[in-house]
Amino acid sequence: xxxxxxxxxxxxxxxxxxxxxxxxxxxxxxxxxxxxxxxxxxxxxxxxxxxxxxxxxxxxxxxxxxxxxxxxxxxxxxxxxxxxxxxxxxxxxxxxxxxxxxxxxxxxxxxxxxxxxxxxxxxxxxxxxxxxxxxxxxxxxxxxxxxxxxxxxxxxxxxxxxxxxxxxxxxxxxxxxxxxxxxxxxxxxxxxxxxxxxxxxxxxxxxxxxxxxxxxxxxxxxxxxxxxxxxxxxxxxxxxxxxxxxxxxxxxxxxxxxxxxxxxxxxxxxxxxxxxxxxxxxxxxxxxxxxxxxxxxxxxxxxxxxxxxxxxxxxxxxxxxxxxxxxxxxxxxxxxxxxxxxxxxxxxxxxxxxxxxxxxxxxxxxxxxxxxxxxxxxxxxxxxxxxxxxxxxxxxxxxxxxxxxxxxxxxxxxxxxxxxxxxxxxxxxxxxxxxxxxxxxxxxxxxxxxxxxxxxxxxxxxxxxxxxxxxxxxxxxxx
Numbered sequence: 001x002x003x004x005x006x007x008x009x010x011x012x013x014x015x016x017x018x019x020x021x022x023x024x025x026x027x028x029x030x031x032x033x034x035x036x037x038x039x040x041x042x043x044x045x046x047x048x049x050x051x052x053x054x055x056x057x058x059x060x061x062x063x064x065x066x067x068x069x070x071x072x073x074x075x076x077x078x079x080x081x082x083x084x085x086x087x088x089x090x091x092x093x094x095x096x097x098x099x100x101x102x103x104x105x106x107x108x109x110x111x112x113x114x115x116x117x118x119x120x121x122x123x124x125x126x127x128x129x130x131x132x133x134x135x136x137x138x139x140x141x142x143x144x145x146x147x148x149x150x151x152x153x154x155x156x157x158x159x160x161x162x163x164x165x166x167x168x169x170x171x172x173x174x175x176x177x178x179x180x181x182x183x184x185x186x187x188x189x190x191x192x193x194x195x196x197x198x199x200x201x202x203x204x205x206x207x208x209x210x211x212x213x214x215x216x217x218x219x220x221x222x223x224x225x226x227x228x229x230x231x232x233x234x235x236x237x238x239x240x241x242x243x244x245x246x247x248x249x250x251x252x253x254x255x256x257x258x259x260x261x262x263x264x265x266x267x268x269x270x271x272x273x274x275x276x277x278x279x280x281x282x283x284x285x286x287x288x289x290x291x292x293x294x295x296x297x298x299x300x301x302x303x304x305x306x307x308x309x310x311x312x313x314x315x316x317x318x319x320x321x322x323x324x325x326x327x328x329x330x331x332x333x334x335x336x337x338x339x340x341x342x343x344x345x346x347x348x349x350x351x352x353x354x355x356x357x358x359x360x361x362x363x364x365x366x367x368x369x370x371x372x373x374x375x376x377x378x379x380x381x382x383x384x385x386x387x388x389x390x391x392x393x394x395x396x397x398x399x400x401x402x403x404x405x406x407x408x409x410x411x412x413x414x415x416x417x418x419x420x421x422x423x424x425x426x427x428x429x430x431x432x433x434x435x436x437x438x439x440x441x442x443x444x445x446x447x448x449x450x451x452x453x454x455x456x457x458x459x460x461x462x463x464x465x466x467x468x469x470x471x472x473x474x475x476x477x478x479x
Contacts (some may be wrong), residue, residue, distance in 0.1 A: 005056065005093045007128045011072045012043060014387040015237040016267070018069040019043050021076065028061040028140075028167070031082060039065075039076075046352075046386045057082050059089050066224060067199060069262065086141050139166040146171045173223040178431055179245050198225035200259075205230045267353050274412050279452040282410055285464045286443045289426055292474040293442065299478075301368065307371035310346070310400045313423060315370055316470040318342035318362035321396055324463040328395045329454050330416040336454045337416075345394035345414060346374060350381040357386055367477065402426060408445040418454045421446040421467075444471075 011021050018232070026032045037049045037101040038058075063076040075096065133148050138159065143166050147154050150171075157174050159166040179301040196213035198206070202225045206213050211233050218225035220227050260268065292312055300307060321342040322329035330337045342363045345356040357377035364372055380386050396418075399411045402425035411422040424445035433439035446467070449458045470476050 003056075004059070004078060004084060004089065005054075006075055006092075006096060007038075007077040007079055009072050009074045009076055010041065010048075010069050011052070013392065015270075016043050016072060018071050018262075020067060021065045021071050022047060023065050025062065025077060028058055028166070031055075031057045036223055042384075043388075046388055046391065047384050048387050056212060057084070058082060059084055059339070060093070061307070062093075064221065106310065113214050137166060138164060140168060142168045143171045150175060167231045170378070196225060197223060199227065201227045202230045204257075209234050209268060209280075211216065247361055264353055270415070271412050274415050278413050278415065280413060280449050281452050281457065283448045283450060283457070283464055284408070284445070285468055287468045287471040288441050288443050289471055290442045292471055293426075295474045303368050305368040305371050307367050309372075309402075309426070310423070311367060311371045312474065312477060313373055313400070313421075313471070314344050314346065314359055314362055314374065314398055315365070315367055316467055316474075317396060317398055318344055318359075319470060319477065320367075320463055320467040322363045323466055324459065325460045326401050327419060327455055329418040329464045330393075331418055331451055331454045332416055336418075339395050343393055343395045345391075345397040346377070346415070347379045347397060347399035347411075348378055350384065350386075352381075352384050355381050355386055355391060356397055357390045359391075396421065397421070402444065408447060411449050413449050413451055418451045419460065420449050422449065446450075 020042045022042045024039045025037045026039070032038060032052050033055050034052050036052045038052050039050050041048050041050055058077055059080040060078040061076075063070060063074070075093070078092060080089060080092075120226075133144060133154060135154060136152060139147070139154060144154075146152070146168060152171055152174050154166060154171070154174075157166050157170050158164070159170055196203075196216075197218060198213050198216075199220075203213065205211075205227060206216075209230075211230060213225060213230075216225050216229050216233065217223070218229055220229075249384070250328065289309070290310070296307065296309065296312060299305075308445070319342075321344075322340075325338050325340070328339050328342055331341075341361040343358050343360045344362045345358045348355050348357060357380070358445045359373050359377070361402060365373070368475065377386070394414070394417055396413070397414045397420040399420060400423040401409060402423055404425075406424055407427060408424045409422050411420045413420050426442050426444050428440050429443050430438050431441055446464065448460060450457075450462060
């Protein structure tokens with residue numbers, strides 16, 4: 001048999017169970033070279049670019065881009081040499097045997113896994129004699145077979161494959177009948193169109209506006225009905241403004257039910273496990289940051305950078321961790337792993353939920369380098385482009401809600417790390433002056449959540465003492 005290789009859903013990290021093909025960069029029948037980006041795969045929190053590890057041709061694309069999740073190990077496509085025939089590819093898929101998957105190297109490979117089922121043809125009437133089709137149109141063998149079996153006229157079909165080639169999905173789409181638009185109540189909608197091929201959000205919007213999904217022709221992959229397809233049929237409404245002094249009337253307080261998406265499910269699962277299985281205890285301290293704020297203004301002008309207070313906190317945390325290696329730890333089962341350098345994770349709110357990208361070896365970085373690194377990580381998080389390598393590991397976390405006006409809070413430890421620092425806002429407070437009078441200074445509240453299995457109270461207290469000293473005498477951050 002020719003040189004044929006499977007491309008399966010990769011596994012990045014021990015907690016990954018499924019992924020979604022966001023976009024294919026290579027089309028079926030197209031050749032690619034080593035190092036070229038093949039596709040984008042989304043997991044619970046990251047989007048990875050999968051690069052080719054060798055030269056080949058994408059001979060068969062089994063899983064098109066969609067928002068449908070596929071389990072780790074699912075067969076997504078088949079790669080082969082250019083001279084490999086479709087019959088050889090069909091034989092390879094039919095005889096494909098699953099094997100144990102493993103964590104993918106370089107974000108692109110995956111071990112062989114159970115082959116994903118090919119798209120099923122629509123429900124068919126009693127078997128009919130296939131009608132032979134003779135055409136000059138470019139069409140895949142599977143698409144031609146389905147068109148002959150169903151008696152589909154392929155001439156009006158606009159091919160979505162390379163160079164207008166008609167694909168199997170194009171024929172399936174052609175089998176979907178045109179329907180007139182009709183509007184029905186949501187109760188009848190549930191009964192009339194459970195078989196409609198639509199995204200969950202499209203179903204919810206259609207139900208809210210009383211639109212029957214059976215009336216819509218989807219424009220998504222394989223004819224899937226998307227949010228945009230439904231919104232195109234939503235009629236704008238105008239609500240009258242309430243009249244002052246009009247009698248008050250109760251209205252239906254109908255909730256909008258939004259099930260957890262896959263990101264929120266992962267976050268909920270990990271936080272629940274962390275809170276239930278890790279014996280947390282909390283250490284609190286406040287630090288004066290007037291000197292730090294003054295130094296930051298001067299340093300930013302001299303260095304030509306825009307480092308934030310949080311960047312300086314990350315630097316101070318990193319230096320304190322190196323001085324107290326018994327806090328710079330991870331907990332793995334019955335063992336504690338201590339590290340010589342500080343990989344500090346920063347909590348970031350992103351469109352995909354809470355993520356914790358890592359500033360690696362922050363103790364060895366200059367403040368300008370930390371500022372540039374955190375800015376790049378935050379930008380990637382906001383764009384949904386964090387990779388597995390951006391969030392894997394970490395020896396300590398910093399979560400800062402001070403910019404939202406939060407004075408103090410307790411954070412949940414991010415396993416396998418041994419501790420996390422919660423940073424509150426900077427507030428002006430009255431303190432006793434040296435002459436016995438009243439003075440004002442800017443202070444921040446720091447709360448460290450500690451895993452008592454690995455870190456004792458005295459060790460945590462000594463770490464916070466060092467951290468407070470670095471924040472109140474910030475010249476030490478430039479050593």
